[in-house]
Amino acid sequence: MTFSKILIANRGEIACRVIRTAQRLGLQSVAVFSDADRDSLHVRMADEAIHIGPPAALQSYLRKDKIIDAAKQTNAQAIHPGYGFLSENYEFCTMCKENNLIFIGPPPNAIRDMGIKNLSKIIMHDANVPVIFGYHGEDQSDATLFSEAKKIGYPIMIKAVRGGGGKGMRIALNENEFMDQLNAAKSESRKSFNDDSVLLEKYIQRPRHVEVQVFGDMHQNYVYLFERDCSVQRRHQKIIEEAPAPGLDWSTRKKLGEAAVKAARAVNYVGAGTVEFIMDENQNFYFMEMNTRLQVEHPITEMITGTDLVEWQIKVAQGEVLPLKQDDIKLNGHAFEARIYAEDPANQFMPGSGRLTYLRTPPTGGDGKIRVETGVLEGDEVSVHYDPMIAKLVAWSTNRGSALQKLRNALQQYYIGGLKTNIPFLMSLCDNKQFQLGNVHTDFIKENKDALFHLQQITPTIAVAAASAFINSQQQPIQSNPNAAPSFFTTCNNSFRPNFSQKQSLTLNYDKKDYQFQIERIDSSNLLVTYENKTYPVEIRPTKDELILLIDGHQFRCRVHIDGDTCTFYSNVSGTSFDFKLRPPSFLAKLASSGLGGAAATSDNPIAPMPGTIDKILVQEGTNVKQGQPLLVMTAMKMEHVIKANKNGTIGKINAIAGKVVKKGEILLTYVAEDKKQN
Template structure:
């Protein structure tokens, strides 16, 4: 085993590797960019070295700098994590050439998977099932049209050297083929520098199932069963689980055997994932091999009881696989979701900013958290906006789903917007509960996972109001008790007024609107008025409330119906959760004058989030049309196009290419 290793990555995977190394008594070296100087992986490692600027190309993609740190620090091996250089064959070669062990597959194995067309041909020759299609060198439109007609429709055109959902078109009729081909080739050339395509039969409503494989240098290759990743949005995985609710035991064994065959076909060593597309009839077809550890590996660890990072280290050190195929257990059911700084209601626009509050469930045998941040850290614009992975495990799938719902209900993020509410809707959706979701369902039916217009949250609003009233009464009583005259009638916080009951008014900001509530009563007995409707509240009680409402439970009867709510939040917010839904509210002064948001509307182009200006397409004095692209900014590994809100003339451009800008910064103004 190694004495010291370097982790050439950041975030939760770097923290994950460091913790395994610590358990094994291995010293760790972290590398970090300027943006990550105070990051958790830097704090956890035994030593940490700076390697460059905040952008990945200036730091985590600098293989030479990383190898130099490994040499200077005396690291014997480099763990690449996932992303960045983890599947870069040239980097793997350079690490080995430097006399350092690369903890992953050999570069030659990576290169065999570098081209989708070549990989498909290789797998077909090895006897691994592949989707019927065409991967030939002849790329003339006539040949491609003829091959497409022979394969049959629906059919998918895919960029041979692509990835990430780019350079892909679904064609359902022969007459549509040429137009889609030309569009796909243009996109492939722009994104990847090569316009070669491959054709394959399009499997309707497929499932995405991947098999975890492991191999060593002693001729052993096994699989660790499957993970299903069919809940996807724009080809990005949203929920992963093991075992798959779709597979029969017979199909599971057949896919496992095919995955091992695929690993052997490329002389694979270390951890990898063989990904398959599976039709509704159970037919399965090779997609690709991810030559690294996957983000969703914890679900495999939870059902097998194994530490896959430890296996990686042992195999890289020359040891044989710790277990044979027949010793791999599969106990219970595990599910993983990823908490992101993003706004689902704004097209999943990624976010950034300081994590003012990060509340996650307590970990135990059933709940696991993998995260690279803690409360107070910053989600930066330079990297993936994942905050944490939430993984649950229980004896079976229904109980695991129940665990996941409870864990999400205990989670809360203040700072950047998050996808927690989206995930809560996802794990209650009938297609997920029944285990019938296919890879296209989320994109076809995204509205089913979003808040409905005019959705009724009145019970949640009443609960927040009552919690505020009870907290105010408690605070008033405590202050009076600590005063010089604790028996004063002013110590009775019952809101009494001469001749009539008290009327207290409260205001909140929630769901981008101001909400006003009026209450009469005290001590848990109230009449609550909102939007012209009056509700009767009886027996309201806060349980477990400390100095703040955070972590308390509220029980009450509303118009005779008994209800219970969990309370989260801090001084500036109240989050009320009824077990299925949540409502976040910000208490504000009842009589504060709200400034109009209309000033300047239509005259400014504002940065929707922090980012770097990639290109500026307008100058002062230029005439522009409504919707014309004026600027492109880059943030969170994506580009955002900023367009003119109306026709007019550019008055001022306040940013140049390469500038970093903050959220809500005015970038362009139009003449009035």
């Protein structure tokens, strides 16, 4: 069953991750790519690459036939599915077998049995794995589901039968919102899995999400590689994970692992799998589901066990015995993984997309204690068609506290420009006292919202530093070295002239507050910056990728990135970044406020909060709507987003077209003006 060439039926960071291990093992790799990924990193890393279709996943990465054809075309003998897309698709796994291709994953029956949530609960119950029962019946009528929800008792968890990754999952707190949540779960499930069947379960409040990494081989050997805690989530999707789970005693840890092995053994599992449990406040745990693939967060398990789980997958797929027995697997230290997303946490974690105009990752060193798992480089595009994850940042140390500090320090050195990210939020999470104590649960973000979403204060030093760094970035270098950092002290038309004073004004805006500066250059290395009636002497020392600033006797390092009207200032003093808006000249501001600067400048009409595809239009021209009423549904980053009326009014023109892609800020529809309504 040996093979020498692997096709990776995926994209992004997981494709790059598999390629790296394949290269280390001396195996050739084949990538597949859509139009949107033609120049992506995984395509550049692979030995060969095959184009499989348009950007939409349904026309490319979910096309089983095209991927099978790509494997045949390149003489690949095995297919690694990664995670997501076809990784848990029973039909695809079966097609691989029928075409004499080795599927690097479990057998089809295990995928089928564990993929159907109601069937998996029955199998787990029979295997003496603790489960929470609810309604898992075939009657999917609204009336039956509504009736069964009342029998179970609210709050209710509605889950897609074939779900995963938070898709097709909703919580109904009471019967008044049950139907809306049911319809949303079904619609999302239909788009993601082509099946809108759901199951209902009692929702355990303040639960922990604890999962166990298991492995099986073709010789009936099974092991567990300890647990991960993935409780801190938004939109039912993980944002930060750690291994092992904090606060568990060894007795509970062993029971979890043994229950996970029972689950794997019950379906004759082969390869990497994750058994997910829901845990209450008393550390009672219940089977939730089994993911029949490698998880996004697998690196933290690798860090605490000293393993390469992709290598294990490949060896098991070739018929080898598991590399280690249970007694040989030792838990060493603690690891965290933070998912770096293109999203806006302050705006309900709204996903984003766009070009990575600036990207600097933290140093990883040679000891493997910091890892950056990514599939993008500076200049690449975060596409609206796929998940907005930019990278995974992984940190290991001998204990939880020091591992968290390593993660926090690495996040502080992760610089991204061109789009909003969740890095400041992740740093805030690392600083949270309750998180530091390990008091985590799935409602953690909601319950700690005020502490996690506070705005970083702008101190006078930060304000003056941002202004100085911005001014420096706008000028041309005077040095002959073409790689020298830009300097404030020249322009493209003239050089610095001794004893000639130059002054200019600058206004930056942060959180709706203007910061005004008067800046005077003294010589080729010094400025005088006046802010809030105080003048600060500033010395600037450019280095290759940073600025060293000496402000009123306080020296520190910083960076600045300009993207359109946004000036992003990165400071090692504050440990975070600030997105300042450049305030335009007064005549341009007046033009915008008059409405002559474009409809979007003053429009209170509903706009697209992020790039995406219009899925449904729920109103017609002339419809009277009330504030909060759903107007249309967008799909972005594989999630549904309902656009609601921001005021009472009458719908005028509908610009949106179902099935069409819209840009962020695009006006989707307009209201009839009040004077026209009166006429």
